[in-house]
Amino acid sequence: MFKVLEEKQLTHDLSYHHDLDNNDNFSPDGKWLVYDTRTDEGGIPESARIEKVSIETGEIKTVYEIQNNGNWGPGVGAVSYSPVEDAVVFIHGLPGCTPENPYQQWRRTGVIVRDSEPGKPIFMDARDITPPFRPGALRGGTHRHEWSGDGKWIGFTYNDAILQTLEDITGTKRNLRTIGVSKNIGPVFVNENAENISGEWFSVLVVRVVPNPIPGSDEISHAASDSWIGKNGYQKLDGNWQIARAFLGTIVDNQGNEVLEVFVVDIPDDITKPGEFGPLEGTDNDFPMPPAVTVQKRLTFTANSPFPGCSGIVRSSPDGSQLAFIAKDKSGINQIFTISPLGGAPQQLTWHDSDVTGNLRWHPGGESVTYVWKGSIVSCKVGNADFAERIQVLTKPSEQAPANLVWSHHGKVLAFNRLIEDLNTGVGSRQVFVLGVDI
Numbered sequence: 001m002f003k004v005l006e007e008k009q010l011t012h013d014l015s016y017h018h019d020l021d022n023n024d025n026f027s028p029d030g031k032w033l034v035y036d037t038r039t040d041e042g043g044i045p046e047s048a049r050i051e052k053v054s055i056e057t058g059e060i061k062t063v064y065e066i067q068n069n070g071n072w073g074p075g076v077g078a079v080s081y082s083p084v085e086d087a088v089v090f091i092h093g094l095p096g097c098t099p100e101n102p103y104q105q106w107r108r109t110g111v112i113v114r115d116s117e118p119g120k121p122i123f124m125d126a127r128d129i130t131p132p133f134r135p136g137a138l139r140g141g142t143h144r145h146e147w148s149g150d151g152k153w154i155g156f157t158y159n160d161a162i163l164q165t166l167e168d169i170t171g172t173k174r175n176l177r178t179i180g181v182s183k184n185i186g187p188v189f190v191n192e193n194a195e196n197i198s199g200e201w202f203s204v205l206v207v208r209v210v211p212n213p214i215p216g217s218d219e220i221s222h223a224a225s226d227s228w229i230g231k232n233g234y235q236k237l238d239g240n241w242q243i244a245r246a247f248l249g250t251i252v253d254n255q256g257n258e259v260l261e262v263f264v265v266d267i268p269d270d271i272t273k274p275g276e277f278g279p280l281e282g283t284d285n286d287f288p289m290p291p292a293v294t295v296q297k298r299l300t301f302t303a304n305s306p307f308p309g310c311s312g313i314v315r316s317s318p319d320g321s322q323l324a325f326i327a328k329d330k331s332g333i334n335q336i337f338t339i340s341p342l343g344g345a346p347q348q349l350t351w352h353d354s355d356v357t358g359n360l361r362w363h364p365g366g367e368s369v370t371y372v373w374k375g376s377i378v379s380c381k382v383g384n385a386d387f388a389e390r391i392q393v394l395t396k397p398s399e400q401a402p403a404n405l406v407w408s409h410h411g412k413v414l415a416f417n418r419l420i421e422d423l424n425t426g427v428g429s430r431q432v433f434v435l436g437v438d439i
Helices: 161-170
Strands: 003-009 032-036 049-054 060-065 076-081 087-093 108-114 140-147 153-160 178-183 202-205 223-228 244-252 258-266 295-298 310-316 323-328 334-339 356-362 368-373 376-381 391-393 403-407 413-421 428-438
Touching (some): 032 076, 032 428, 060 108, 076 140, 153 161, 153 223, 178 223, 258 323, 334 356, 356 403
Parallel strands (some): 108 140
Antiparallel strands (some): 049 060, 087 108, 140 153, 153 178, 178 202, 244 258, 258 295, 310 323, 368 376, 403 413
16 A cells, blocks of 8 residues: 655646646656646647646746647647656647648647757658658658657557548548557658658558458457557567557447457567558558558457446556456446456456546556546555455545546656636636655
């Protein structure tokens, strides 16, 4: 059990959100938290700044700012710190955004900014929507960027501009959300214009999605809620370590219903070679395809259960041995379950009498998970002890439940957002809070 220390509010300006957005917000030394400045009215397109706040003093510094940002963009948001260097990565709308061609899911990219050079953008993923397309570049927009434990990879979700145009023409759904990765193996240069951007990292998609999955199969039409498995991947049965991402994929059951299931995608170390489904850069009428030796595997099979489906972001234990996710128990209550990335039967971890409401994170020590239940932050140890002996309520219940939980790397500080209402306007904004614990 933790010894809970003081809870402290770090940010106070009620005119905008200080949004942690389910990312990795702590600096490597645990002294700073980074967040975006979106608003309710404009969301990320209207967020012109990335800021960070000192855990110790509450001092706020601007990491990056777009001058003359409009409510159509470009906008910046959903920021994460690297675990190994003083640098952040975040969404950046295309610099050429206009009221006629605004920020969109398929019109954004990932930007890295180092603490040593605040305000200097390093465009990570190359974007090329001009045929012939280029391997290592994408043709759309990346989102929810997340560094791997060694800082050599960045994972993300993705939407495709070429297929969005095709969807607009045909009226048939083609722009399906999926998942990709970038690796720091060298820059990718494209013919730059208002839509095309050269990038410093090599980028590919690693999850294959199709518009109409075969009912009862493992084909999926949507992939999201993803995260890296372990700090260094997971250990396979042969003893080797495998870098991989876990995610929720949308399958279609035998009755034609969409169901979210837990999947894993094993990622090869060499992502420059095309795989069996087609070119890395994609075609005029289909997605960029995964590299050779990429393996997509389904782990859960809830479709035929009384309460099918999984939810939340799939989160891995630090050692990569367990994935935690939310699903309904036999009574229809949302609980936390765990499963090995190798497969097998899911194990129920929590036994609450009402729904776990999300925000699932592992403690860096790997011995417990943290989440929100009944308006409180709760910690639950893994293991076989009685459930009542394994849980600890860390914060008092509140009408505005905590959200966007994130642990510091040393596991001694838990940060989260609370919605604080402006008494003059009645409008709430997300503020950053931290809770200290003794471990």
